[in-house]
Amino acid sequence: MIKVNCSVNGQKQTLRAHSMARLLDVLREEAGLTGTKEGCGEGECGACSVFLNGELVMSCLVPASQAEGAEIRTIEGIASGEALHAVQQAFLTNGGAQCGICTPGMIMAAVALLKKTPNPTEADVRVGLAGNLCRCTGYMKIFDSVLRAVQGANP
Template sequence: MSRIHVATRINGDATEFLCAPEETLLDALRNRLGLTGSKEGCGTGDCGACSVVLNGRLVCSCLVLAAEAEGAEIETIEGMAEGESLHPLQRAFIDHAALQCGICTPGILIAARELLKRNPAPSDEEVRYWLAGNLCRCTGYDKIVRAVQAAAAEMREG
């Protein structure tokens, strides 16, 4: 079976791997590179559990071929913490009990971070709209929205 060589940057680090032509980015991240934070919830791009940032765009990594990562910049949940400190969104999710089983949490955190990069003061409606591609079956969304708003406020204050 032929393998494709991929050279990319993941969470700021140069990374190389071999993958099958049909292999998804999600499978490469989890199975080849040990980055297991992104989860497979549906395999069809409907749940958002596998969300990553690819060249500045929020994508479902289950819908991207690993070979498409050639030369790309990828950000995963593993790169979200700031050194030894949690990102304000991660802290807010803990403080506001915005997570339970954890399947959806990495994708929601990545999506919320991208929202706050674009709009540091979103309304509740904007948070809900932005996170509409991420399904959570445990918490409901009120705690998640409150956590995103709390993190946004903290990040604006500096």
């Protein structure tokens, strides 16, 4: 077992981990943050996306030991209490979430995109979310959600 000292959603934590554990495993099993999902375990689907020191990463590809000293933000740290982030609200209003399993990762990727590109075109959104697979929506309502989050057009 190893110990990982890090900050998760603003809280300092010391997480115990199997030496082979991935960041995904310690977040889910040690920190109890199950909003981050495993879809493929090989960095293809994006369901496990989190921020590691401000960068969007797939937590299934990050060894837990690499999170030593890092600042991590997960889907649980996106809303402010009960007040949803604009992207979350837009997904809720515009049909961006169906079964919901890709949704946390998709929202993390959308938040990352809007940080870098505050006024994206639909083409920007497509490229920004290309690493996140969704099997339910055909992506149309996800594009709508991200674009409307930008417009603040959330009724």
